Amino acid sequence: MxxxxxxxxxxxxxxxxxxxxxxxxxxxxxxxxxxxxxxxxxxxxxxxxxxxxxxxxxxxxxxxxxxxxxxxxxxxxxxxxxxxxxxxxxxxxxxxxxxxxxxxxxxxxxxxxxxxxxxxxxxxxxxxxxxxxxxxxxxxxxxxxxxxxxxxxxxxxxxxxxxxxxxxxxxRPRCDTQREWDAKVEDARLASLRGEVERPLAVLAQAARFGRDRASFLSFQMRTLLRRRRTTTPSTGCSPTATPSRGSSTRICSPHRFCRCCSPRTNAPAGSAPAPPSSSCGTAARSRSSTCSAVIRRGRTSRVSGSASATRSSTRPRTPPWTPVTRPGRACVTPSSTGGRCMRTTSHRSPCWPIPGPPG
Missing domain, CATH: 3.40.1580.10 (SMI1/KNR4-like)
Incomplete structure (x- = not known):
């Protein structure tokens, strides 16, 4: 100098x-x-x-x-x-x-x-x-x-x-230097939302040296999410650089942003094979026991992290058809497996499961 x-x-x-x-x-x-x-x-x-x-x-x-x-x-x-x-x-x-x-x-x-x-x-x-x-x-x-x-x-x-x-x-004098660092912190925050990692972290680290508390907090958030991503993303995770074909119903993961869809499902059947490598986040899901839950289907819409509306498959478990009906209603007219009629009652217009009890 x-x-x-x-x-x-x-x-x-x-x-x-x-x-x-x-x-x-x-x-x-x-x-x-x-x-x-x-x-x-x-x-x-x-x-x-x-x-x-x-x-x-x-x-x-x-x-x-x-x-x-x-x-x-x-x-x-x-x-x-x-x-x-x-x-x-x-x-x-x-x-x-x-x-x-x-x-x-x-x-x-x-x-x-x-x-x-x-x-x-x-x-x-x-x-x-x-x-x-x-x-x-x-x-x-x-x-x-x-x-x-x-x-x-x-x-x-x-x-x-x-x-x-x-x-x-x-x-902490109130001066142009502090205002300049506050502007750089906001720019680093927006860059991190676009998927950048190294440059925002470097800017936040420098701003924290100058006593900008917001920079320290944002840096902690980014490092925590990156740590969770490294510990939860399976080895056969999605490829963030792949681009889906036009009209595809899958979403691409950000290259650095933590994606909850890549974490393995905890309710996957024991002994099930891991999902194969895929070019996008959701194409590996081909059954209900898939390890990736980011398949986007046409149906419900939801807004995620301020991005455009995306359609996702519902994860709400369906009620087993053999669950006993407790609400009063009309008599069921579905034939039972033993002949005659099912003696349960239902308040729905759709027929119930033909077997009165749980299968097996």
Whole structure:
């Protein structure tokens, strides 16, 4: 990230921080940064350290030589005159986490560059031994009261963005950033209803970092439905990409949406063979003991999940024809199997079962 991208980002952060904290520094400068460092000051720092600073942190110093209120638990970051190695400036922290990385021959805390000045029982540092292809050093923060180890981010910019998201999650200023995330959450919700999964989940996860409660709830709903789909869909489930022929009476399952029709019927006869693979959700159902109940027949209509009306077969069990009739009515005229007439009475006009009792 270059200095031209740092400036608007930090300026927006400063304005939103003052919206969330109007009583703190009411007459002060809304800019949370400091005077930019010069190229000579940055080169002097690199000469003193004996290494070249990572690109995002170097450009940051050329925009502001330090920073105030970097997150809710880091009150300030160091400038070029105060930056140094963690083992030299805070040896207690370097020793406390010296054996945290058991696989590394040299602990990260012992070789890292301390960049935080004031923090709530914690430190922020950059690791020159963990460098990506862009020359960025991994950034860590650790706080003793969390009872957890260092939290790693790929670069200094990613660490600052995480601080920015944490500020929104706790202070929740009423600003354009919050409204933008609310719009993205609604767009992700509509995309999930269209059958998308990966992109909506990624957007909801980012919005949850910014304290959008609706995003957390929607993400939980999606993951729950996907988990239920994975645990209930049989191995011979329907193919969501197949397209039925014109006039077909079957419905196609969404490729990612949980489909209750694919779950096996609990009242299927014991020992019955599983339904064969099918190109649509309902073509596998060819008898009453089918394991898929999404066959859409012409008859009743119902509206499902706000979609167009679909015709479904009724799942209401029919009354066995030999069930005794308890309501009074006219005498049945159906001949019995033993001759004569059935002595039951019925209030219906249709004839009853010819055998008086249950079969068998």
């Amino acid at each position: 270059d200095r031209h991208a740092w400036k608007p980002f930090l300026q927006r952060w400063s304005e939103e921080w003052h919206l969330a904290n109007p009583d703190e520094e009411p007459d002060g400068d809304p800019w949370l940064g400091c005077t930019p460092a010069t190229e000579d000051e940055v080169r002097a720092l690199e000469s003193r350290l004996g290494c070249v600073l990572p690109p995002s942190f170097r450009e940051f110093l050329l925009v502001t030589n330090g920073w105030r209120h970097a997150g809710n638990f880091v009150r300030s970051l160091r400038g070029t005159e105060e930056i140094g190695w963690l083992a030299d400036l805070e040896p207690m922290w370097a020793d406390a986490y010296a054996d945290w990385d058991e696989e590394d021959t040299e602990p990260a805390a012992a070789r890292s560059l301390l960049i935080s000045l004031e923090a709530d029982a914690g430190v922020v540092y950059l690791d020159p031994g963990d460098v990506d292809e862009h020359g960025e050093w991994a950034a860590y923060d650790v706080f003793s009261w969390t009872a957890m180890g260092p939290d790693r981010h790929g670069s200094f910019y990613e660490k600052m963005y995480d601080f920015y998201a944490g500020f929104h999650a706790l202070d």
